[in-house]
Amino acid sequence: MLTIALSxxxxxxxxxxxxxxxxxxxxxxxxxxxxxxxxTNLDDVKVIVIRATDVPVFVQHGAADMGIAGKDVLLEHGxxxxxxxxxxxxxxxxxxxxxxxxxxxxxxxxxxATKYVNSAKHYxxxxxxxxxxxxxxxxxxxxxxxxxxxxxxxxxxxxxxLKANGLVPLEHIEDISSRLVVNAASFKxxxxxxxxxxxxIEKNL
Amino acid sequence: MSTxxxxxxxxxxxxxxxxxxxxxxxTLLDLYADKGFGLVIPPMVEYVExxxxxxxxxxxxxxxxxxxxxxxxxGVHADITPQIARIDAKRxxxxxxxxxxxxxxxxxxxxxxxxxxxxIQAGAELYGSxxxxxxxxxxELMLKSLKLxxxxxxxxxxxxxxxxxxxxxxxxxxxxxxxxxxxIFARRSAPDLAEFIGGxxxxxxxxxxxxxxxxxxxxxxxKALNVFSDLPEAKSAIEDLIKISRQLNAVDVxxxxxxxxxxxxxxxxxxxxxAYNEDYSKALAQGGRYNGxxxxxxxARAATGFSFDLKFLSQAQ
Numbered sequence: 250m251l252t253i254a255l256s257x258x259x260x261x262x263x264x265x266x267x268x269x270x271x272x273x274x275x276x277x278x279x280x281x282x283x284x285x286x287x288x289t290n291l292d293d294v295k296v297i298v299i300r301a302t303d304v305p306v307f308v309q310h311g312a313a314d315m316g317i318a319g320k321d322v323l324l325e326h327g328x329x330x331x332x333x334x335x336x337x338x339x340x341x342x343x344x345x346x347x348x349x350x351x352x353x354x355x356x357x358x359x360x361x362a363t364k365y366v367n368s369a370k371h372y373x374x375x376x377x378x379x380x381x382x383x384x385x386x387x388x389x390x391x392x393x394x395x396x397x398x399x400x401x402x403x404x405x406x407x408x409x410x411l412k413a414n415g416l417v418p419l420e421h422i423e424d425i426s427s428r429l430v431v432n433a434a435s436f437k438x439x440x441x442x443x444x445x446x447x448x449x450i451e452k453n454l
Numbered sequence: 455m456s457t458x459x460x461x462x463x464x465x466x467x468x469x470x471x472x473x474x475x476x477x478x479x480x481t482l483l484d485l486y487a488d489k490g491f492g493l494v495i496p497p498m499v500e501y502v503e504x505x506x507x508x509x510x511x512x513x514x515x516x517x518x519x520x521x522x523x524x525x526x527x528x529g530v531h532a533d534i535t536p537q538i539a540r541i542d543a544k545r546x547x548x549x550x551x552x553x554x555x556x557x558x559x560x561x562x563x564x565x566x567x568x569x570x571x572x573x574i575q576a577g578a579e580l581y582g583s584x585x586x587x588x589x590x591x592x593x594e595l596m597l598k599s600l601k602l603x604x605x606x607x608x609x610x611x612x613x614x615x616x617x618x619x620x621x622x623x624x625x626x627x628x629x630x631x632x633x634x635x636x637x638i639f640a641r642r643s644a645p646d647l648a649e650f651i652g653g654x655x656x657x658x659x660x661x662x663x664x665x666x667x668x669x670x671x672x673x674x675x676x677k678a679l680n681v682f683s684d685l686p687e688a689k690s691a692i693e694d695l696i697k698i699s700r701q702l703n704a705v706d707v708x709x710x711x712x713x714x715x716x717x718x719x720x721x722x723x724x725x726x727x728x729a730y731n732e733d734y735s736k737a738l739a740q741g742g743r744y745n746g747x748x749x750x751x752x753x754a755r756a757a758t759g760f761s762f763d764l765k766f767l768s769q770a771q
Contacts, residue, residue, distance in 0.1 A: 310567055311735020328641055330566060330736065336645035428645065436642075437710055438609045438732045440670060 251294045251442055252286075254313035256301035256322075260427055263339040264317050270453035271446065293442075305331060305430065314435035315443065320425045321404060324368045332436050334447050335429040338454060344368060346420040347411050348400035349393055354419065356399055362392030363402035372402070372422050390414040463564045463571030467765065475574075475768040479556050481602055482576060482764070486554035489595060491578045494553050496537035502529040506536035506750055509720045515561040530560045534575050535721075535759065536747060542581045543751030550582040556764055566736055570765065577741070577761030581748075584756035586694055589725050589743060590701045596739050596760040597704050600729055603767045605738060607706045609730040612698065613715035615742070616691035616724050617665060617682065624657050624685070635662075639716050642666060661685075668713040672699045675711055694725060721747050725758070734770075738762060 253273075255261055265275065274290040280298075287296045297313060304318035305326040321344055323333065344365065348354055358379045363369045366382050373380045383398055392398040394414055404425060405411065405418050429450060431443055460466065467475050483493060502518055515532040531537060538553050545551065556576040564571050578595055580588050593610070600608055618639065622632055631654065638646045647666055651659045664681045668674055675696050682688035692713075699709055717726050717740070726742030741760025748755040 309735075332642035333646070334642060334644060428643075432735055433642075434730050434735045434737065437611050437712065437728075437730045440710055444670070 251315065251439065251446070252313040253294065253296050254304045254307045254316035254318075255296060255298050256304050256316075256318055256427075257298055258301070260301060260317065260319060260340045261298060264337070264427070267337060267339065267450060267453065271449040273446075302326075308430050308432050311432050311434060314432050314439060315446065316430045317427055318430060319427050320423065321365060321368070323428060323430065324423065325365050327367065328430070330433050332431045332433055333428045334431055335451055335454075337427045337429055337450075339427045341424075341426045342404045342406040343418075344402065344422040344425055345405045345418045346372075346400055346402055346422065347390075347393075347405065347416045347418045349415050350417070351419055353393070353399050359400065360398040361400055361402055362389055362398035364389070365402050368422060369402040390416055461571075463569075465570050465572065465765075467769075471769060475765060478603060478768045479576075479764060482599060483554070483556065485598060485602060486578055486595070489552075489591075491552040491554035491580075491595075494538065494541055494555050496531065496534060496541065496555065496557065498558075499528045499530055500537065500540075502527045504536075504540050505529045505531065506539070506721070506747060509536075511720065512536065515563060517560055517562055531557070532559055532561045534559065534577060534761065535579065535744070538579045538581075538759070539747040539755075539757065540751055542579075542755060542757070543748050543753055546753070547582065550580065550588075552578065552580050553759075554578040568736065568766070569763065572765075573763035574765040575761050576764035577759060579757060579759030581755050581757045583758075584745065586697045586701065588756075589694075589727075589758050590698055592741065592758050592760055593698070593702060593727055594704065596727070596729060596741060596762075597707055599762070600739060600767075601706075603770070605729075605731050605767065605770070607708065607731065608738075609708045609710055609732075610702075610704065611710045611712045611715060611728045611730065611737075612695055613712045613726045614691040614695055614724060615716055615722050615726055617678075617688045617713055618716055619723070620682075620685055620688040620691070621658055621661055621665065627654070636716055639666065639714055642714060666714045669711060672696075672709055672711055674713070675699070678711075678713055691724070698725065717742060727760070738767060 255264055273294060275287055275296055279287040285297060289296055301318055301322050304316040305323055305328060307313040308316040309330045319340055358381055360381045361369050362383045362385050364386055366384055369382060389401040389403045390410055392401055408418055411418060436443055505516060512533050517530040518527050521528045534555050534557055542551055558574050561571050578592060580592050638650055644666060668678050675692055678692045715726060721744045722742040723745045724743035728737040728740035730737055739760055739762035743758040745756045
């Protein structure tokens, strides 16, 4: 039995066609049901659809053998005990520092609003910049506007939300896309099965 | 906070659980004694210099405090292996020496979510032989230990860090770049490796990419010989694995070759191995060759051994 953890939302929409091409299908009734463990067209593969941030946690602890999660989530989690075998090239965006203007970043202690606490810490630590982090769960762009923080660290796709709130993307931290991750122990105990999946997904990218 | 609350990651065994632990501890020690491994009980604290904190991962895991009597820093043991290196060095023997231990250790952070910060580490170490037969002996003893603990079937993963180290020696990379590369291999991130290779000049970029994908059944070793045919050291590291997989006498064990496996502890220098079972999401026991540890105590001695958390595994039965 193989369990695959998928991220809800935008990533899921782009993941399903990839899996279908590799030979794994989930019926619409399953997707639309309230079930948490979904059946697939294959008897020995089950799928769980969970919040993106939970995917590395489930895979790390072996509750799922494989998973699909954004690089942003993996960086934040630390991805211990996980193998990141493939870049799926979907849900692409950038992790960036944004503020209303460049001089806002010139602070002795920079106040940063973000949900990417670890990534922000690593980035600014490497630059030798002293920081204070304010963890937020959404509407990051609001923080500099209302004076809660000097800047934000967040994903930037088109940049439209930033623009609408008077912010500009200033520093590039990391390119983000979705990755196929595998539990390190499952990789050993279910090696043949997992490699077959990885190969057929890779072939269809 | 109530006074009976234990600190995070600290646990205890009581009643039947304690009895189950004690019963397997005795059978294990009987097995090790039977195979000629002598019991040692290293002290709980030592001078930090003796605990070989040159390994960053051991250093990070070690609780340290100031000894007001000597004015020196002491550390609580977070791993028994460096202590065995000290004990063996003190003996100044030229012969093969075999040691075993079952000891409570303490770690500042647990290895993973299911691990405790106060594991009871059991293991065996064989000093003074650089021969493949020594590796085979400790691997077989590790497999027997797991069988005693009723863990069945077992997938045995075999690798050799010498291959990676030989490749690194061919390049002129900075310490930071090597650390980054190790980290990429630990995450087995093919995309990040491609990005890394794109950003630096390497003599053997294709070999690094090939190494990351060299895993599977023993037939992969022939393929590996081809890939590393022009690097004698890497080739002999692969030949060692071929010999081990041929000599290994293990029933109910599936051997899996994983040449990209680099151990968590930086002190391993050759063959590395770990045991897995489908019901567990982590390695249950692991070990390998570490010929460099003794040098810190004055005299380099070949050594190989394994360890596991007996407290965790005794409760898994």
